[in-house]
Amino acid sequence: MNDESLQRANAFLAAVVERVAVGEVMTDTPAEIGRALGLPDALSTARAVRALIARRRLEPANGSYRLLDARPVDAGEKESIGRRPRRARGAAKPRGGRAAGGSPGYSDLGRAVADKVVELGRxxxxxxxxxxxxxxxTRDARARMDEAERRARSSSERARELEGRAEMAESNLRSLLASARGSNVRSDTPVGDAEMAAILGVLKGEDAEQSGVATGGPSDEHDDSETGDELAQPSGTPAAG
Known part of the structure; x- marks a missing residue:
């Protein structure tokens, strides 16, 4: 320690002795004492405190420093607390390999990251x-669903068309039966074979004579002639017999 550092350390120690007794903890911070002494910067204050700690004048305590000895530091006084030895440069860990304790290095970390990236890519x-x-x-299922809906719509339209035709045929049959029976015959009267044959003959485009020949038998001919007479009469005139 040179003379300037020795003077600053003793001046700092004297300021501490003025403020606290031996064994007590400093109430002022080292920065405040350094400003009071007029030290040039905080680094000079820190060096003075370190020199006093190394020579057992101060010790850290409760976030501050405790005064251990009020004697000034002599010029040739050695440090009581040695400094931590610096690590030799040759003992530095190699960058490319693993450390002595077996901890992974940068190459192992990079290899692990690359393997993880490949796995995530797969x-x-x-x-x-x-x-x-x-x-x-999903596309195939949607196509099948569209086809099923199209078929359902087509079937529904076909069913409505058939229902319309059935209603039209039923209306035509009712009109034909009404004209064949006459106005004084009830609508719920059962239809006989002769009347049914006459209706079929009209539907097929045949005349009454061909219908009578197709049925055959004397009783059928008699019924057909009666049916023909009924068809020949006007719709407003009651049928005879």
């Missing part, structure tokens, strides 16, 4: 393939 490719397959299956 998983991503697999997920993409599965997503593509699901999209294709």
């Amino acid at each position: 998983e991503n490719a697999q997920l993409r393939a599965e997503a593509r397959q699901l999209r294709e299956e």
Whole structure:
């Protein structure tokens, strides 16, 4: 320690002795004492405090420093607390390999990161393939659903058309039966064979004579002639017999 540092350390120690007794903890901070002494900067104050700690004049305590000895520091006085020895440069850890304790180095970390990236890439490719397959299956299912809906609409339209035709045929049959029976015959009267044959003959475009020949038998001919007479009469005149 040179003379200037020795003078600053003793001046700092004297200021501490003026403020506290031996064994007590400093109430002022080293920065405040350094400003009071007129030290040039905080580094000079820190060096003075370190020199006093090394020679057992001060010790850290409760976030501050405790005064251990009020004697000034002599010029040739050695440090009571030695400094931590510096680590030799040759003992530095190699950058490329592992440390002596077996901890992983940068190369191992990079290799692990690369392996993880490759694994994630494979998983991503697999997920993409599965997503593509699901999209294709969804497209096929949507096409089948559209086809089923189209067939359902076509069947519904066909059913409505058939219902309309059935209603029209029923209306025509009712009109034909009403004209064949006459106005004084109840609508719920059962239809006989002769009347049914006459209706079929009209529907097929045949005349009454051909209808009578097709039925055959004396009783059928008699019924057909009666039916023909009924058809020949006007709709407003009651049928005879």
